[in-house]
Amino acid sequence: MLADSWRVRLAGEVGARSLRELGEDRLSAKKGCRNAVELLARITLASERTLTQRMRLGAAVRPRTALTGDTLPAAFPAASAALRAGALGYDSAAAIIDTLDPIRSRVGDLNLERAETALVAAATGPTVESPLPFSADEVRGQARVWEQVLDPDGTEPVEERAMQARGISAGLTRDGLVHRKMALLPEIDAKFETLLNAYLNPRSKPTFTDADPDAPKDPRATAQARHDVxxxxxxxxxxSADAPRIGGAAPTVLVSVRQADLDRRCGSGFIEGCDAALSMRAVEQFVCAGGTQTVLxxxxxxxISLSTSDRVFNAQQRRAITLRDGGCIIPGCTIPAAWSEIHHVIAHRDGGKTETCNGVLLCWFHHRTIETSGWQILMIDGVPHxxxxxxxxxxxxxxxxxxRRSTKSRTQLADQLEAASAAESRAGSSPTRC
Structure with missing residues (x-):
């Protein structure tokens, strides 16, 4: 714990000496770094996320300087003393400070000091309540209790606090996934939840005919299906035409991949700013839906050279395919046309052309899994089956x-229904023979 203490204290010191107010005299600028986090990252090789947390704790447990120049005690003096002595661990200190600091302005320094003292005592133990020190998780739970006791309602309305706390965090890549934290306002979450449920419930999709006999039971877990929607x-x-333009073009994700890997269909691709490598299956989905541009x-x-973008269905082709298909053509899928990608039925690498008779609408999930899911697609006279x-x-x-012909277009379904009804009428009116 002494090592944790020194890390926090030194991070706080570097942060204090690198404040923007110090201008060119700040420590980070003198070392050629844009801020304290970059300076510490170059020295310690730790992640910026970890260093930011250490700096925040370091600022809370180091002495403060008043406007008069006088030295004031740390914002959390009990936690500071226990941390310096090596009696308080990093995680427990973070639990105390992260929970109590946001309510300081509403409960006052005296009440906060009572809570801090009790929590530090519990974390360093023993106490009357426990013969052993509390674990960091227990300290955080106890801190939440103090928060409710000191600030049961809050002088600041709950809604205003929620507005301040709302957000979507930057992603952290782990095990091939990017993990984000979302804190949504209740009304935003309700809209999001309703939208997800609408497209995950096949009964919400209006149809012209009876239930689709080929509509499969969704093999995905609920969380996976929500991700794909x-x-x-x-x-x-x-x-969308309303999306902001970036460099004169619609928002576009650039994926880089070596031509040799793409030809062999093995290896990985990379997205600028994303730590996780992309599988070749993901790269090929990007290529199929978004085209390629060769850089030599x-x-x-x-x-040496840069080719023009190719293998991309243009806006006119997309409108035509949308009118024909009406949405993802896999039976039972309710993803609408506007959210679907265009898939080359015959892949470009196999000689398939970027033409309406070779493109069909597939949602993100069915496009990603079309080669492994078992679904087969064939264009017969320009019509998807x-x-x-x-x-x-x-x-x-x-x-x-x-x-089986597949379409979600309401006009196409209406035509099919009329044709079926006409055939039944003709069959019913024709003379029977013995």
Whole structure:
């Protein structure tokens, strides 16, 4: 714990000597760094996230300077003394300070001092309540109790506090996933939840015919399905005409991949600003939906040539495919056309052209899994037809399973319904033969 103490104290000291108010005299500027976090990162090689937390704690446990120049005690003197002595651990100190500091202005220094003293005593133990020191999680729970006791209602309205606390954190990459924390206002969360539920519930989708016999039960966990709806929502928002332009173009994610890896269909791709590498399957989905642009770089790192963007369905083609397909063409999927990507039925690498007769609408999830899910797509006279995976065929072989026309377009469905009704009428009025 002494090592933790020194890390926090030194981070707080570097932060204090690198305040923006000090101008060119700040320590970070003298060392050629833009701020204290960069300076500490270069010295310690720790992550900026960790260093920011240490600096925040360090500022709370170091002596303060008044406007008169006088030295004042630390904002949390009991935690500061226990931390310096090595009796208080980093996590317990963070639990105390992170919980109590936001309510200081509402409960006053005297009440906060009572809570701090009791929490430090519990964390360093023993106390009357416990013969052993509290763990960091127990300290945080106890701190929450003090928070409720000292500030049951809050002089600041709950809604105003919620407005200040709302946000979506920057992502932290771990195990191939980017983890973010979201704190949504209740009305925003309600809208988001309703939107997700609407597209996860097939009964919310109006249809012209009876229930789709080929509509599969969704194999995804609820959380996975919610993620995929959100992914489609993001795609739709990025393509919207109302989306802000970046460099004169719609918001575009740039993925870099070596041509040799793309040709071999192995290796990884990379997104600027994202720590996680992309699988080749993800790269190929980007290529299919967003096209490619070839950049030729010489052995010496010099940029030699840049091709124009190709393999991209233009706006006119997208409108035509949207009118024909009406949404993701996989039966049972309710993702609308505006949120769907355009998939090359015959891949470009196999000679497929970027034409309306070779493009179909697929949602993000079905586009990502089209080669592994078992769903088959075939264009017959320019019309999309599908076959379900083997597990949905009721024991029928591939040869025994017919291709089925697939569309979510209401006008197309209306035409099909009229044609079916006309056929039934003709069959009913024709003379029967014995």
């Amino acid at each position: 959100f992914a489609s929502l993001i795609d739709g928002a990025a393509r 770089i010489g052995d010496d790192g010099r940029l 599908v076959k379900p995976p083997p597990w949905l065929r009721g024991g029928r072989s591939d040869a025994e399973t017919p291709w």
